[in-house]
Amino acid sequence: MFEIYSEVVLSVTLPLLHVKSGAQGVVVHVHGAGEAYEVEFMSDDGQNIAVATVLADELMQSPAELHACLDGPDQESLPLPGPTVVERLRQDWAKRQRIYGEERLPSPGSTPQ
Numbered sequence: 001m002f003e004i005y006s007e008v009v010l011s012v013t014l015p016l017l018h019v020k021s022g023a024q025g026v027v028v029h030v031h032g033a034g035e036a037y038e039v040e041f042m043s044d045d046g047q048n049i050a051v052a053t054v055l056a057d058e059l060m061q062s063p064a065e066l067h068a069c070l071d072g073p074d075q076e077s078l079p080l081p082g083p084t085v086v087e088r089l090r091q092d093w094a095k096r097q098r099i100y101g102e103e104r105l106p107s108p109g110s111t112p113q
Helices: 063-070 085-100
Strands: 007-010 024-031 036-042 048-055 059-061
Touching (some): 007 036, 036 085
Antiparallel strands (some): 007 024, 007 059, 024 036
């Protein structure tokens, strides 16, 4: 099960949304007990590509998080280049709040009413 703000990789193609297998995204909502997830997919330059509901078996752990899980006393941790997807998502969220105002946007992870 993935937690909110987990970095994930799509294992299938979503042709209607133009999101290819291997796209990296961030979990922004967990449905039920983790049967499905709302995932925001972003380009390498931080632009939003799509937000999609994706089944659990259509996602894989991201290389960055997998790398962090594999780090141990006998392994060397290598820095990842550039900002992570989560950092880009937080930057995008802050930008949206500046543009639209906090009162118009729900807080990250909240359930729309």
